Amino acid sequence: MKLVDEAEIQVIAGNGGNGCVGFRREKFIPKGGPDGGDGGAGGNVWLVADESLNTLVDFRHQRIFKAQRGEDGRGRQMYGKGGEDIVVTVPVGTVVTNVETEEVIGDLVEHGQRLLVAHGGKGGLGNMHFKSSVNQAPRKALPGLPGEQRTLRLELKLLADVGLLGFPNAGKSTLIRAVSAATPKVADYPFTTLYPNLGVVSVEPHRSFVIADIPGLIEGAADGAGLGAQFLRHLQRTSLLLHVVDMAPMEMEGVETPGPAEQVRAIEKELERHDPELLERPRWLVLNKADLLPEEERDAAARAIIDELGWKDRWFTTSAIGREGTWPIMLEVMAFFDRQKQDAAE
Structure with missing residues (x-):
């Protein structure tokens, strides 16, 4: 199944209704003045963010959205x-771009947020507007204006605070499952096997x-290899x-397996x-x-990786499948965001 976090749709606002050419015709008023009314405005097209949605898959089936014409x-x-x-x-987190101009029209980041993407045409004027001292019976009315039409690119970027990244089979899914099973309460919100998984850690x-x-990145991901470009965009909203x-x-026979430090450098690239x-x-x-290494070798192996990378930031050793050391990482992450909030308040 293809990852669906990008879609193109066409939006067509309603045309304005035409103005009317009409004259007042009543008993004893055989030559009444012009009384043609104006046409109604065409309907607009709105996009609204809904937190209950998590993919753009529905737009594979319907791509054209047309508002009603004015009467x-x-x-x-x-x-x-x-x-x-x-x-x-x-879905919340959708970026909307005009395909023709590449202009970003809006970024829907909150539930219920509305974005006007196509404005309905203005209704035409009726002939009552064209009466003058020299033209008492105008037969002129204006047609309604056409509604806007646009081709839009919808791009979904997850609204996550923390992004897990790494090579396939590095244990990211196992880590998030381990955290989701921990106490206190944690809830998982899976997309599909190809979609990123979200977990709310309380x-x-x-x-x-x-x-x-x-999902795991491989070399060439920035060029789209392994659906990498689609996944990389989800990291852009994360803070950590x-x-x-x-x-x-x-190690696989006949296949050169990159070591841990090489994998880190490849992802950085x-x-x-x-x-x-x-x-x-x-x-x-x-x-x-870490559980795959003898206990007496783990610290030395971790230090060797850190030294080879010249790593200066925080690092942890864990066994996600055994839930060893996973929750302390989550506590450190929470403390990181608490400090961010405190710094912002000062």
Whole structure:
């Protein structure tokens, strides 16, 4: 199944109704003045963020959204009824871009946030507006204006505080599952096997953060290899990255397996190619699968990786499958966000 976090749709606002050419015709008033009403405005097209949605998959089936046309004006100065707006729901975190101009129209980051993406056409004027001292019976009315039409690119970027990144099989999914099974309460919100997984980690009431398990990256990800470009975009909203590394990568006969330090450098290269700002973001190293090494060798192996990388930031050793050392990492992450909030308040 193809990852669906990007879609193109066409939005067509309603045309305005035409103005009416009409004259007052009543008993004893055989030559009444012009009374043609104006046409109604066309309906608008709105996008609305909905937190209950988590993919753009529905737009594979419906790509054209058209609002209602405004009614034409009528005699007796009766205005045409305006066309009804159409509302299209999208997931929270959707960035909307005009395909023709590459202009970003909006970024829907809150539930219920509305974005006008196509404005309905204005209704035409009826002939009652064109009466003058030299033209008592104008037969002129204006047609309604066409509604806006646009082709939009919808791009979903997850709204997560923490992003897990690393090579395939580094243990990211195991880590998020281990955290989700911990106490206090943690809730998981899976997308599909190809979509990132979101977990809400609640340390205590009113102290929580959202963590995203980004599917494994490979070399060439910034160019789209392994669906990498689609996944890398999800890291752009995160405040902290947890770089998960397999301490004991499995060796396969005839296949050169990169060591832990090589894997870290490969991912750093892809981050820089996709968005250099990602490398400036706080990034902690999580040395996973420590259980595959003899206990007496773990510390030395971890130190060797850190020394080879010249790593200066925070790092941890853990065994996600055995839930060893996973929760202390989450507590450190919560403390990181608490400090951020305190700094922002000062």
